[in-house]
Amino acid sequence: MAQFDDGKDDGALRTIGEVSEALDIKPHVLRYWEQQFSLLKPLKRSGGRRYYRSSDIALVERIDRLVNHEGYTLKGAETVLRAEAKSEHDRRLSGERRSGDRRVDAADSAAPGNATERARRLAETLAGLKRVRDRLARALEA
Template identity: 45%
Template structure:
């Protein structure tokens, strides 16, 4: 391969391998997200090879942020993508149980370390 994905322009198409490496996400997760989020439809060429357009890359980044940083569930992200907006209330509502569990674990680990 002539260059890495970081050497590509922002408007260049990316293969699933390049996108996976760039975002630190396994390829199987990207393929799974294609089945869960109808908006994510990379071009598929010969041999089912996937090519992610710049708008696909941005959508994957948004899905990753919502799921892995803001605590949304897959269902919650589906609703956000269908509605086209994110609200802090929606993020807090869907993430609250997970945050409580995370906070309890962090407290338990901190107490255990003392």
């Protein structure tokens, strides 16, 4: 998680400038990502000033990792994030057994149908299909 050295509480709202500096991501990139990722919705106050919650900052870090370090396209990263959000939502719904029972079965998180794993396999399949398409295009040009 990003480290802020501004004296604010960890859960405090942060401006786009503070997030940009802490994560070393330009403000225009953060604004662009807000357009591309429907899950990224920082609070907006009068005059359009953005305030990022802790969850928004964590999401920006996840987007940065997927796009800039793991090689996902923006659309692929969006797919992964949506699958993770759906998986988390489903886990919460299934966890509402009893108010004190917050456990998640190990089988649920390690199941082959895990949304993150499915998204990863989908991205690999898509990359393979693109390679085949490129080979076919080169063959047709010859």
